[in-house]
Amino acid sequence: MMKMIKQGIRLVVVLFMTLLIFSGCSKKVATIEGSSPSSKDIQTTVEVDSTAKSGGAEEVITEPIALLNPDIEEKMIEPSDLSEKSRSPGELLESDKSGESATNGDKAVSAGDLRDVFFDFDMTILKEGEMDILKKNAEWLKKNGSAVVRIEGHADERGTSEYNLALGEKRAYIIKKYLSVFGVPQKRIDTLSYGEEKSFCADHNEECWAKNRRGHFVVVEKKGSL
Amino acid sequence: MERDDRQDELLKRGVFYITSILSFMSVIGSVHAEEIYLETLKGEARKIPVAVVVAGDNSSTASAVSKVLEADLVRSMYFDLIKNKGIKINGVPSKLDEAVRGQLKGLGIGSVVFAYITQNEKMIKLDGKLYETGSGELIFAKRYIGNDRLIRRVTHRFSDEVVFRLTGEKGIAQTRIVYVSDQTGYKELYIMDYDGYSPRMITANKSLNLSPSWSHDGTLIAYTSYRDGNPDIYVVDLTTSKREKVTSYPGLDISPSWSPDGGLIAFATSMDGDAEIYVMDKEGEGLKRLTYMHGEDVSPTWSPAGEEIAFTSDRGGTPQLYIMKADGTNVRRLTFKGEYNSDPAWSPRGDKIAFACRRGSSFRICTINPDGKGLTEITSGGGSDESPSWAPDGRRIVFASSREGKWNIYMINNDGSKLERLTHDDANHWGPDWSPN
Numbered sequence: 255m256m257k258m259i260k261q262g263i264r265l266v267v268v269l270f271m272t273l274l275i276f277s278g279c280s281k282k283v284a285t286i287e288g289s290s291p292s293s294k295d296i297q298t299t300v301e302v303d304s305t306a307k308s309g310g311a312e313e314v315i316t317e318p319i320a321l322l323n324p325d326i327e328e329k330m331i332e333p334s335d336l337s338e339k340s341r342s343p344g345e346l347l348e349s350d351k352s353g354e355s356a357t358n359g360d361k362a363v364s365a366g367d368l369r370d371v372f373f374d375f376d377m378t379i380l381k382e383g384e385m386d387i388l389k390k391n392a393e394w395l396k397k398n399g400s401a402v403v404r405i406e407g408h409a410d411e412r413g414t415s416e417y418n419l420a421l422g423e424k425r426a427y428i429i430k431k432y433l434s435v436f437g438v439p440q441k442r443i444d445t446l447s448y449g450e451e452k453s454f455c456a457d458h459n460e461e462c463w464a465k466n467r468r469g470h471f472v473v474v475e476k477k478g479s480l
Numbered sequence: 481m482e483r484d485d486r487q488d489e490l491l492k493r494g495v496f497y498i499t500s501i502l503s504f505m506s507v508i509g510s511v512h513a514e515e516i517y518l519e520t521l522k523g524e525a526r527k528i529p530v531a532v533v534v535a536g537d538n539s540s541t542a543s544a545v546s547k548v549l550e551a552d553l554v555r556s557m558y559f560d561l562i563k564n565k566g567i568k569i570n571g572v573p574s575k576l577d578e579a580v581r582g583q584l585k586g587l588g589i590g591s592v593v594f595a596y597i598t599q600n601e602k603m604i605k606l607d608g609k610l611y612e613t614g615s616g617e618l619i620f621a622k623r624y625i626g627n628d629r630l631i632r633r634v635t636h637r638f639s640d641e642v643v644f645r646l647t648g649e650k651g652i653a654q655t656r657i658v659y660v661s662d663q664t665g666y667k668e669l670y671i672m673d674y675d676g677y678s679p680r681m682i683t684a685n686k687s688l689n690l691s692p693s694w695s696h697d698g699t700l701i702a703y704t705s706y707r708d709g710n711p712d713i714y715v716v717d718l719t720t721s722k723r724e725k726v727t728s729y730p731g732l733d734i735s736p737s738w739s740p741d742g743g744l745i746a747f748a749t750s751m752d753g754d755a756e757i758y759v760m761d762k763e764g765e766g767l768k769r770l771t772y773m774h775g776e777d778v779s780p781t782w783s784p785a786g787e788e789i790a791f792t793s794d795r796g797g798t799p800q801l802y803i804m805k806a807d808g809t810n811v812r813r814l815t816f817k818g819e820y821n822s823d824p825a826w827s828p829r830g831d832k833i834a835f836a837c838r839r840g841s842s843f844r845i846c847t848i849n850p851d852g853k854g855l856t857e858i859t860s861g862g863g864s865d866e867s868p869s870w871a872p873d874g875r876r877i878v879f880a881s882s883r884e885g886k887w888n889i890y891m892i893n894n895d896g897s898k899l900e901r902l903t904h905d906d907a908n909h910w911g912p913d914w915s916p917n
Contacts, residue, residue, distance in 0.1 A: 311620070311621060312622065317633075413799070414779075415691070417794075417799050420750065420754075446710065446711075
């Protein structure tokens, strides 16, 4: 007994005594042979003292926390709302047929002649050809003075998720800065990064990755006519 | 005090203790105390041989419990399960008799774990007993009662008790993992048991939900969600289901990480153009900027004492790991090998930082000491391994990998042994974070 106390086992002492008290009482003796995978090679007789109410050494196991209903406090979006969120067709590159765009309530309309710009791996610098595209986009935006655009920054899947979100944001930010240099007021340009989270192309090759490293233009508000 | 007690306890059990190292920062003339780390050198090598015997009124229930119990004990890394022939144990309510002890000793079995399962109505009872072979004494006996839906949880509870009684270490069988899955077509957050069972959805906003991070008391989860269009940080209270949006800065608010005392959340925000690391309290108040360098600073992770923060930054041209003090001072670069090191996760033991290290065109999981030494690649194989997170015992790591095509959650021992896949549905899974308790 002292040894056990020394070992710091407190509850057991109580239980041990309880077991001694009940040792004369009725017991259910079960003989178990190979009743579990672990014991199938062991012939075991386990004596179960079904009367032993282990004083203190009984524990009621309850559900873990986080049995919350995810719908609680989480406004569900109806499928009919989701269609508004899909990118409208007829925009941008032919290769760009997949994916949705905005996730919020923005009503994305056709981005018309606006074209996406593309980046090299882990780069936020605009290549010369892409700069030409950006200039044309700036011209269009100046002609369509009421259009407000969102530039969505994307990255390919080869980086890590959190870093790629920052990379996508930087790409969108760089595009916004250049557009303002080309004369488009910054207040008409919003940015949003999706990092690698919303790929345009799902394959795992350079052709696909190149399509995913982009600044994607979405017109979120356009008054007047085009 | 608690820390001292633990150190005494570890010392008694032959655990080596690495004392604090004082390094003098002559440049600024201040004394910089490194954090104190414990390292277990004993016990890893030698495992405790135990026999597990599970029986019950209903053999299929007993068999189910047996599987869970054995898997838990093996995963704990403390035990060797001995399977043997011909041993017969008769009536052992309070002490193993001489003959049985002799047999068990002959087989090298140090302890015997017994569980007897009784099921009636919707309740399950597990009578758990643990015997020490040497003396034959009962080490502990406890009855666990729960709804029969909770059979795995009841068993995990008993497993953890066995681990604690035999090793003095807190078991991890009751811990859980929060992660991202696209099972519904949207990236939502889920929580599963540490062995991959009982997944449960905790967001349902049909947008993008990323980077869940468990608070150190296990009751709150911070995460990034696009539910209002912009990536902002939310905190959900698992005990009340209450959800709060704690940031709504322009641009990104991502990669939240809780300070060990639970008072602060470090995160990255691009409100200044570049992504920079900030801290705030859990209501989003008391915002304080920690990094000021050009380049992206993301993915902060706190040292277990809360004195330092490791993070990813591309300030040097490529993404690498850096460490700073929790007030943003004393920044030092941690990784130098490789073109891309990211996703740091500081071990709860303090002695290692796990991260995603790029090798060729994909990532592996690496670990490194906070002093920059001891770089070790702990995963190998195809696909990419990302987003490591430590078990609270610091002995294993959970991560996301595309090694079998789709993205799944895996766990591995910190020495690279015993890779185990935890998710088995046909969705993709990312960004696991292991609960602290």
